[in-house]
Amino acid sequence: MRSGTTGCVTPDTTETPRPGRRAAVPARPEAVLFDRDGTLCRDVPYNGDPRRVVLMPAAAAALRQLRRDGIPTAVVSNQSGIGRGLLTWKAVHAVNARLAAMLGGPVAFHVCPHVPADECDCRKPAPGLLLTACRTLGVRPQRMVMIGDIGADMAAAAAVGARGVLVPTPATRPEEIAAAPEVAPDLLAALAHVFSASPADPDLHRAASPAAQMISSIASTGRRAAAPLGLA
Ligand SMILES: [Mg+2]
Numbered sequence: 001m002r003s004g005t006t007g008c009v010t011p012d013t014t015e016t017p018r019p020g021r022r023a024a025v026p027a028r029p030e031a032v033l034f035d036r037d038g039t040l041c042r043d044v045p046y047n048g049d050p051r052r053v054v055l056m057p058a059a060a061a062a063l064r065q066l067r068r069d070g071i072p073t074a075v076v077s078n079q080s081g082i083g084r085g086l087l088t089w090k091a092v093h094a095v096n097a098r099l100a101a102m103l104g105g106p107v108a109f110h111v112c113p114h115v116p117a118d119e120c121d122c123r124k125p126a127p128g129l130l131l132t133a134c135r136t137l138g139v140r141p142q143r144m145v146m147i148g149d150i151g152a153d154m155a156a157a158a159a160v161g162a163r164g165v166l167v168p169t170p171a172t173r174p175e176e177i178a179a180a181p182e183v184a185p186d187l188l189a190a191l192a193h194v195f196s197a198s199p200a201d202p203d204l205h206r207a208a209s210p211a212a213q214m215i216s217s218i219a220s221t222g223r224r225a226a227a228p229l230g231l232a
């Protein structure tokens, strides 16, 4: 398994900026929030078995880097399996503990146990989990980055005024990649991007891994259709 590809991140200067995109360089983040399933570990639906936790590429390296740099982190995770009766809190805690151990240190988890029909204010794309994480960390949402693998993570980030970076998997919908404010091929590339001081194009398109090529091709073909998502 790859350990990360930060060295190959190059902004695609041939890309036309999307409508509604701010040109200003975002402030350096003070905290990083992560989605869990499909972002830090493989998405195993309703997984309550710690033995089935498999890290995503670069997850351990990303967390190691953030700890080294003193950047606080938290995980914000929808676990509707609890509300559906398919998972117990105990099982979710066991999976989280296993994930934290594999990531090499303590990790703060904020979990929504609800199903969509509950219409709670914590299930992403609602902002509740992110706001709780912000309060716990003592960081303003505007100074946070949310990294996730689907559109709901980006929508939750937008809802609280945080910066959102999508790290897609093959399961991520093309339209969600096209609509994402920023896209990176893996977690280390996402961190390199958001902690970079250089005023780079917010889009990351590079040509190293097959996944990166997939992202690049999907994002560029989906770009025109995404135009209405710009701020009107
Ligand atoms: Mg996910």
Ligand SMILES: [Zn+2]
Binding pocket: 112, 113, 114, 120, 121, 122, 123
């Ligand atoms: Zn909830």
